[in-house]
């Protein structure tokens with residue numbers, strides 16, 4: 001499992017985004033076209049085919065129907081999910097952008113924040129169930145003031161997940177459709193007889209979901225490409241191989257296409273992590289998924305020194321990045337590309353996945369180079385505000401008219417000129 005900077009594996013890891021796209025794009029395009037053309041009929045057929053579920057039995061749950069699932073949640077989980085919701089709410093409240101007005105040269109300038117009206121959140125449900133993702137997607141939308149939050153989440157092989165439905169109630173979701181994959185994304189983008197078209201689609205999912213979001217971008221807005229999970233750990237000689245291996249497996253167990261890597265400059269540590277991976281894998285329930293993920297897109301990268309390691313971190317641009325080093329703050333400012341950064345030996349990534357408050361919907365496939373975590377900023381629009389006076393036009397009108405003339409746009413010029421000449425027709 002140990003590999004080196006000049007190996008084929010590092011090339012494969014660096015190109016993981018494109019590799020996925022080449023392999024899966026055609027089937028995603030086909031699914032999207034079907035839904036666009038056939039609407040509900042396509043959703044029913046595709047859901048039967050991929051999820052072995054008959055949508056004609058039950059297509060969606062309204063908010064009023066979700067309540068009974070919330071009431072059925074066992075008490076210990078109610079406590080945990082409510083605490084997590086409070087933490088997510090607290091963090092995202094702090095993130096809220098506010099409408100502001102400022103004065104500049106006698107004019108009033110500002111920015112008005114308006115929440116989006118209708119958003120679609122995707123909550124994965126194929127290989128695992130993700131009630132935590134319901135909170136991560138719906139809570140920031142609600143904090144931002146979105147009116148309607150619709151959710152798509154597939155059954156797992158035909159089995160409805162009651163916890164996911166109960167947590168959707170807790171998070172304020174308005175309606176849950178039992179649809180997954182690329183077909184769910186297409187339905188949100190184009191609308192069908194039963195699915196209302198939304199303004200923006202957010203949320204993570206497998207490669208079909210991630211590519212479908214990319215394909216419908218432009219018809220609707222999307223948050224980012226949040227595909228198969230990733231973890232990258234930078235470890236120095238102070239790192240505990242048991243912790244490091246456990247954290248790698250925590251992401252490898254999501255998906256065969258997940259990526260779990262540790263970078264270290266310490267050969268003894270690399271060997272100890274390898275041993276730990278082997279023994280922890282042996283006991284893992286989702287061993288077969290994690291093993292495949294480690295083989296394809298994971299392992300331990302042995303570098304000359306941690307500086308070289310940091311260069312690789314920035315090139316790989318991981319979804320999650322752990323600094324398992326003696327003094328994490330020493331390295332923090334050197335990290336340019338990472339969705340979320342976990343500091344020190346006592347911050348397993350799972351704390352962020354479930355509980356701490358920052359969002360776990362994060363960019364993957366190297367897109368942390370330019371995308372950010374899901375946040376309240378994804379659920380709002382900004383409008384600029386400008387208010388001038390006659391005094392302002394008297395002072396600066398000539399500059400504006402000269403600029404309009406320089407572009408040959410005389411109507412622009414005259415709209416200023418008439419005001420300067422005539423002043424107000426009415427007393428305001």
Ligand SMILES: NC(=O)c1ccc[n+]([C@@H]2O[C@H](COP(=O)([O-])OP(=O)(O)OC[C@H]3O[C@@H](n4cnc5c(N)ncnc54)[C@H](O)[C@@H]3O)[C@@H](O)[C@H]2O)c1
Pocket residue numbers: 027050051123124125126127128130133154179180181182183204205206207208209225226227228229254255258319360361362363364
């Ligand atoms: N980046 C993030 O923020 C983040 C957060 C949570 C989870 N994840 C990732 O989300 C993913 C969840 O994946 P999942 O599979 O468990 O659930 P999912 O809901 O994303 O995907 C299941 C759907 O995939 C479709 N599908 C499966 N096989 C198909 C095929 N051969 N052809 C066409 N469509 C097919 C089906 O329609 C099914 O409903 C994992 O990759 C996990 O790592 C990412």
Ligand SMILES: N[C@H](CO)Cc1c[nH]c[nH+]1
Pocket residue numbers: 130132133228229230251319353360361362
């Ligand atoms: N690690 C995932 C994001 O890549 C989020 C998650 C949800 N549940 C467990 N993990």
Ligand SMILES: [Zn+2]
Pocket residue numbers: 229250251254353
């Ligand atoms: Zn996870």
